[in-house]
Amino acid sequence: xxxxxxxxxxxxxxxxxxxxxxxxxxxxxxxxxxxxxxxxxxxxxxxxxxxxxxxxxxxxxxxxxxxxxxxxxxxxxxxxxxxxxxxxxxxxxxxxxxxxxxxxxxxxxxxxxxxxxxxxxxxxxxxxxxxxxxxxxxxxxxxxxxxxxxxxxxxxxxxxxxxxxxxxxxxxxxxxxxxxxxxxxxxxxxxxxxxxxxxxxxxxxxxxxxxxxxxxxxxxxxxxxxxxxxxxxxxxxxxxxxxxxxxxxxxxxxxxxxxxxxxxxxxxxxxxxxxxxxxxxxxxxxxxxxx
Amino acid sequence: xxxxxxxxxxxxxxxxxxxxxxxxxxxxxxxxxxxxxxxxxxxxxxxxxxxxxxxxxxxxxxxxxxxxxxxxxxxxxxxxxxxxxxxxxxxxxxxxxxxxxxxxxxxxxxxxxxxxxxxxxxxxxxxxxxxxxxxxxxxxxxxxxxxxxxxxxxxxxxxxxxxxxxxxxxxxxxxxxxxxxxxxxxxxxxxxxxxxxxxxxxxxxxxxxxxxxxxxxxxxxxxxxxxxxxxxxxxxxxxxxxxxxxxxxxxxxxxxxxxxxxxxxxxxxxxxxxxxxxxxxxxxxxxxxxxxxxxxxxxxxxxxxxxxxxxxxxxxxxxxxxxxxxxxxxxxxxxxxxxxxxxxxx
Numbered sequence: 001x002x003x004x005x006x007x008x009x010x011x012x013x014x015x016x017x018x019x020x021x022x023x024x025x026x027x028x029x030x031x032x033x034x035x036x037x038x039x040x041x042x043x044x045x046x047x048x049x050x051x052x053x054x055x056x057x058x059x060x061x062x063x064x065x066x067x068x069x070x071x072x073x074x075x076x077x078x079x080x081x082x083x084x085x086x087x088x089x090x091x092x093x094x095x096x097x098x099x100x101x102x103x104x105x106x107x108x109x110x111x112x113x114x115x116x117x118x119x120x121x122x123x124x125x126x127x128x129x130x131x132x133x134x135x136x137x138x139x140x141x142x143x144x145x146x147x148x149x150x151x152x153x154x155x156x157x158x159x160x161x162x163x164x165x166x167x168x169x170x171x172x173x174x175x176x177x178x179x180x181x182x183x184x185x186x187x188x189x190x191x192x193x194x195x196x197x198x199x200x201x202x203x204x205x206x207x208x209x210x211x212x213x214x215x216x217x218x219x220x221x222x223x224x225x226x227x228x229x230x231x232x233x234x235x236x237x238x239x240x241x242x243x244x245x246x247x248x249x250x251x252x253x254x255x256x257x258x259x260x261x262x263x264x265x266x267x268x269x270x271x272x273x274x275x276x277x278x279x280x281x282x283x284x285x286x287x288x289x290x291x
Numbered sequence: 292x293x294x295x296x297x298x299x300x301x302x303x304x305x306x307x308x309x310x311x312x313x314x315x316x317x318x319x320x321x322x323x324x325x326x327x328x329x330x331x332x333x334x335x336x337x338x339x340x341x342x343x344x345x346x347x348x349x350x351x352x353x354x355x356x357x358x359x360x361x362x363x364x365x366x367x368x369x370x371x372x373x374x375x376x377x378x379x380x381x382x383x384x385x386x387x388x389x390x391x392x393x394x395x396x397x398x399x400x401x402x403x404x405x406x407x408x409x410x411x412x413x414x415x416x417x418x419x420x421x422x423x424x425x426x427x428x429x430x431x432x433x434x435x436x437x438x439x440x441x442x443x444x445x446x447x448x449x450x451x452x453x454x455x456x457x458x459x460x461x462x463x464x465x466x467x468x469x470x471x472x473x474x475x476x477x478x479x480x481x482x483x484x485x486x487x488x489x490x491x492x493x494x495x496x497x498x499x500x501x502x503x504x505x506x507x508x509x510x511x512x513x514x515x516x517x518x519x520x521x522x523x524x525x526x527x528x529x530x531x532x533x534x535x536x537x538x539x540x541x542x543x544x545x546x547x548x549x550x551x552x553x554x555x556x557x558x559x560x561x562x563x564x565x566x567x568x569x570x571x572x573x574x575x576x577x578x579x580x581x582x583x584x585x586x587x588x589x590x591x592x593x594x595x596x597x598x599x600x601x602x603x604x605x606x607x608x609x610x611x612x613x614x615x616x617x618x619x620x621x622x623x624x625x626x627x628x629x630x631x632x633x634x635x636x637x
Contacts, residue, residue, distance in 0.1 A: 051520070074522040083520065091514035093580040094506075102510055103521035105503045115501040 002065040003028055004166050004197040005050065005081065010059035012045050019045040022059070023223045025216050027166055027197035032188065034200045034208035036241050037218030043201045046218070047170050050199065051083035052076030077103075082159035083168040086175065090151055092144030096136060097125040099143045100158050124161070132157045132187055149180030156187050160194060167191050168199045173207050185211055205241040209234045217241065317574030318586035320625040324572065324618065325593050332600035339603045342479045349481070352595030353488035356588050357543050358562070359569035360491045361536040363587035364499065366570050368532045369512035369579025370426040372415065374433035375540055376562030381437050382408040382544025383554040384445060387454040390462075397462035405541050411437070412537025416530030438560060445556035458552035470542070471549035484546055488588070491539065495584035508532065513580025568615065569594055572622040593618060 003026040012020040020042040027033050037043045048054040049061065052070035060067050063079050070076045076083070090099045101121050108117040125139045134153055143151060152172050159167050169188065173181035189211050192198050202208050208215060215232060217224040217240055225240060332339045358375055365372055385407045390400030411433065418429045442452065449455055457463055472483045499505040507528045510518035519525045548554050571577065572593055573586025597614050 053520075073520055077522050085517075085520060091510045091517050091580065093513045093576075094509050098506055098509065102506060102518065103523045105506055107503060115497075116503065116506065118501070 003062070004064065005199075006060075006062040006065075007046075007050075007056075008060045008062070010046075010049065010056045010061060012042075012049060012054065012056050018221050020049075020056075021222050023216075023218065024059075024226065025199075026214070027199055029165070029195050029197050030192055031213040032192050032198040032200055032211050033214045033216065034202060034212035035216045035218060036202060036205060036208055036237070037224075038203060038241075040220070041218040042221040043203075043218060044170070045221075047083065047168055047199075047201060050076070050081060050166075050168055052081070077162070077164075080163065080165035081168065082162065082164035082166070084152065084155040084159060084170065084172065086171040090143045090155060093142050095140045096129075096143050096146070096154060097122045097139040100125040100128070100139075100154060100161075104162055128157045128161045129154065132160075132190065147180065149176050149183050152176075152184050153187050156184075156191060160191055160196065164196060166197045166199065168201070170201050171203070172200070173202065173204060181207060203241070205234065205238045209237055317581060317583045317626070318589055319574070320622055320628075321573045321586050321589040321593065324622055324625065325589050325596070328593050328596050328600070328618075332596060332604065336600055336603035336605075339600055344599065344603055346479050346481055348592075348595045348599045349485050350595075351599050352588075352592045353482065353484040354543070354546070355562075355565050355569050355594050356488040356591030357484060357491060357546075358536075358539055358566040359573070359587040359591045360488075360495045360584050361532070361539045362566040363570035363573060363575050363582055363584055364495055364508060365532045365536055366567070366575040366577070367499070367512045367579060367582040368508045368529060369515065370419065370529060370532065371430060371567070372426065372533065372536050373430040373563050374411070374415065374437055375536060375566055376559040376564075377434055377437040377441060378408060378411055378537065378540040378559075379543040379547060379562065380441050380554065380556065380559035381411065382541045383548040384441055384454060384544075384556060386545060387457055387548050387554050388445070388448055390457050390460060391455050392448065394460075397457060397460050397466045399462075400457075401466055401545055404544065405538075408537045408541040408544065409534055410537075412534040412540075413530060415537075416533030419533070420526035420529055434563070441556045441559075452556050454554045454556070456552045457548075463549075463552065466545070467549045467552075469549075470545040487542055487546075488591075491542075492584050492588045499584055504528070504531070509580055511579075565594060565615075568619050571626075572619060574626050576626075590622075593622075 005025075005027040007023060007025045010020065010023050011018070023042070023046060025033060025035070025046075035043055035046060045054065049056045049070075052073045052075050055069055055071075061069065063081070068079070070079070070081075073083070091102065094102070097118075098121075101124075106117045106120055107114050108120075109115050122139050126136060129136055129139075132153055134150055134157075143154065146154065156167065156169070156172075167188075172184050172188065176184060185207060188198060188200060192211070200208060200212065209229075212229060214226070214228050215237060216226045227237075338344055358379070362372060362375060382404050386397070386400035386404035388400075389395065389403045390397045393399070415426075415430055415433055418424070419426050422429070445452060445454060468483075470483070474481045474483060474486075499508060507518065507523045507525075510523050511525045511528050515525050547558070569590035570582065570587045571590070573583065573588065573590030575582030575586065594615070597618065598608075598611055601608055601611050601614070
């Protein structure tokens with residue numbers, strides 16, 4: 001079977017900086033391919049190539065078995081590749097229904113009376129979101145007033161509605177709490193079950209392992225591994241993701257490092273109330289609070 | 292989609308009060324402000340409520356309003372234009388001098404002026420999208436260049452700072468009728484610019500709320516990266532907005548020329564701020580992505596009422612700028628407050 005999207009040995013340079021080198025990846029219908037990597041591993045560069053924002057320098061990029069070089073995000077969309085960005089999926093001040101159809105607005109009438117089909121836009125937005133399980137009270141509210149998870153879902157619903165064959169998701173769960181992440185992953189799975197090929201970019205191996213069929217690991221712009229789900233366990237994925245051998249060394253270093261109680265030859269008294277300092281407890285709660 | 296679900300969703304919508312929905316409109320602050328200014332001058336100036344005064348106020352509003360409409364669209368699209376004031380003068384100078392020097396029909400000059408002005412607008416937009424410099428800088432450059440060209444060219448060609456009269460030339464009569472005539476409606480003398488103004492407001496509102504381009508204008512101002520990512524032609528939209536500004540500068544410029552038949556080449560400096568003030572008072576966000584054309588009209592109306600109201604109240608017009616500044620601050624604060632309330636209505 002031909003892959004929906006197939007990258008073979010793709011590289012990208014920004015001047016003399018190697019952003020990506022020798023990365024290969026396949027996306028099949030009804031499958032989720034997870035791209036994992038730390039900050040600066042080249043995940044965003046990879047996305048931008050698939051989304052048509054940048055062109056690759058070497059290697060091949062095939063869509064439906066046909067070698068291609070995308071000129072613009074518009075062309076990527078026309079070829080059925082929809083990208084949902086973490087932070088710029090939507091225009092916050094615009095109503096939900098305007099956002100839903102942004103860039104592909106349906107019109108009615110002809111000539112100078114050609115106008116937006118507002119009724120259809122509102123009704124479709126409400127219906128499509130409901131299908132994804134989001135029951136919006138008012139599609140006229142600015143999309144900025146929705147929660148982060150809901151906004152992601154609007155963007156995913158939009159891509160599915162516009163007939164995307166490949167859905168590229170950039171860190172969909174990065175800014176979300178545990179519950180919200182779960183909701184978004186459910187929609188990702190729903191999109192997969194609808195027959196879409198999904199590329200899920202994340203640095204969270206737990207989220208990736210929950211839904212992924214295939215895992216591509218990036219490290220400093222190069223490919224550090226590619227495994228089917230059957231070929232790798234969550235522990236191993238987490239370990240590789242966290243830096244593998246680097247992590248071992250780090251834990252070693254941390255063990256040997258002297259405790260922070262002696263600084264500059266002066267002993268610092270431990271504060272007895274440290275455990276209920278507000279700063280500390282807040283930090284633990286942070287992921288929940290975001291949602 | 293089952294109708295049951297739609298009905299259920301609508302049912303909950305009913306609870307959203309009329310007041311709430313009004314609070315969500317960008318014009319609200321301006322309308323409240325306009326009502327306040329109107330009442331104020333009705334009390335302090337006896338002659339303010341006369342039909343003839345109202346017609347004068349509307350005329351003053353329309354001269355600002357015609358330009359405030361595209362400036363508002365441009366601000367919704369996230370950009371500024373500081374060259375608008377002198378662009379109006381440039382447009383008038385071009386049509387006047389071209390007709391006079393070529394001894395051509397006035398309408399030929401008017402046509403040449405349209406092309407020239409649109410080219411200036413295109414230049415602004417093209418430079419902006421190409422260089423990615425802030426529009427403040429680009430249009431500040433255009434502003435200075437046009438100011439210099441206006442004076443330099445006029446002196447070079449006519450020898451003085453004003454153009455030669457074209458009042459006796461072929462086609463002036465009809466051009467005057469289109470751009471600067473008076474109509475009498477119900478015994479009240481109305482300038483034709485008021486019609487142009489209302490027409491432009493209606494057209495801009497239609498474009499903004501009911502066409503694809505309108506959707507794009509909101510999007511490029513509210514989040515140009517997001518807009519580009521979903522396939523909106525961001526650069527074309529912005530260039531188009533600058534050309535719309537140029538088009539209205541052309542209308543304004545022709546009015547300036549036809550109402551007197553000569554043009555002073557130093558005119559227009561400082562007007563760009565009046566247009567921006569009208570748009571901001573009318574609810575446009577400085578950061579883009581929010582505002583309305585009707586709001587800009589209300590903003591221009593506030594301007595007209597204040598500038599003429601002070602005269603009718605027989606105050607020293609020197610105070611006018613102070614009122615304008617105070618009004619701008621108040622309107623902006625009110626808008627910010629209203630928008631916060633509107634967004635909290637989740």
